Amino acid sequence: MDYTSIKKLYESLALKNEFICVASHELKTPLTSLMLQVEMVKRFMDHHGADAISPVKVKSLINRTHQDVLRLSRLVDDMLDISRINSGKFTMNYEYFNLDEFMDDFLDKVAYSQIRKKINAPILVKWDKFRIEQVMLNLLNNAIRYGEESQIDVEVSVEDNLAFITIRDYGPGIPMEMQKKIFERFERGDISKSEGLGLGLYISQEIIQHHKGKILLESEIGKGTSFVLQIPLT
Numbered sequence: 001m002d003y004t005s006i007k008k009l010y011e012s013l014a015l016k017n018e019f020i021c022v023a024s025h026e027l028k029t030p031l032t033s034l035m036l037q038v039e040m041v042k043r044f045m046d047h048h049g050a051d052a053i054s055p056v057k058v059k060s061l062i063n064r065t066h067q068d069v070l071r072l073s074r075l076v077d078d079m080l081d082i083s084r085i086n087s088g089k090f091t092m093n094y095e096y097f098n099l100d101e102f103m104d105d106f107l108d109k110v111a112y113s114q115i116r117k118k119i120n121a122p123i124l125v126k127w128d129k130f131r132i133e134q135v136m137l138n139l140l141n142n143a144i145r146y147g148e149e150s151q152i153d154v155e156v157s158v159e160d161n162l163a164f165i166t167i168r169d170y171g172p173g174i175p176m177e178m179q180k181k182i183f184e185r186f187e188r189g190d191i192s193k194s195e196g197l198g199l200g201l202y203i204s205q206e207i208i209q210h211h212k213g214k215i216l217l218e219s220e221i222g223k224g225t226s227f228v229l230q231i232p233l234t
């Protein structure tokens with residue numbers, strides 16, 4: 001084995017190790033929370049009987065466990081995507097759909113009152129709908145999570161054979177030296193604010209590259225951040 005192959009192997013082992021480390025740590029948080037809640041209810045029922053739990057309590061319990069289950073399932077989905085990317089099995093299912101209808105549906109689904117939308121694109125695209133939605137969801141989640149609850153603008157426009165989807169927040173911005181790095185695997189800026197594996201942008205970039213597009217980033221400290229998806233219509 002030559003030097004480069006050994007180096008490659010070593011890097012891939014180090015990456016695997018990092019992956020297991022970060023993933024198990026992130027999985028642990030919602031799992032612990034779930035376990036505590038279930039144990040609490042179990043103990044209560046053992047003492048007072050199953051009938052003694054009020055519907056209000058059940059509702060709040062379900063809400064909290066639902067959050068944890070969603071978070072767990074999202075983490076596992078991201079891990080699956082990463083292993084598909086690594087093994088070259090990350091494939092797209094392209095289909096024709098209407099871009100403005102898709103955007104309207106998407107924004108209806110995400111219940112965030114601070115979104116201002118400007119969509120002017122009654123146009124047919126041939127993309128993997130599910131994967132593009134995944135990218136949008138990650139960018140929007142990031143804008144909400146790291147944008148410190150600022151206003152968020154979503155804009156769609158079309159020029160020649162390209163669609164431009166912009167997601168802009170007016171949050172703290174991303175330092176210049178971080179801007180390139182955040183597209184890498186496991187790269188999380190401020191760990192105290194991140195709830196994920198630092199895979200969102202990496203997976204998004206993969207998806208957009210499969211569509212022969214680009215993700216452009218513009219950010220200024222104190223002013224905010226915009227991510228622009230530039231994707232060929234078909």
Ligand SMILES: Nc1ncnc2c1ncn2[C@@H]1O[C@H](COP(=O)(O)OP(=O)(O)OP(=O)(O)O)[C@@H](O)[C@H]1O
Binds near residue numbers: 146171174182195197
């Ligand atoms: N709109 C934004 N404003 C400020 N910082 C951002 C913004 N979007 C992303 N970042 C920074 O980029 C980092 C990487 O983002 P990415 O979506 O890849 O991972 P994550 O959000 O930390 O975790 P995951 O997406 O896997 O849940 C974030 O941790 C954050 O520091």
Ligand SMILES: [Mg+2]
Binds near residue numbers: 138141142200
């Ligand atoms: Mg993210």
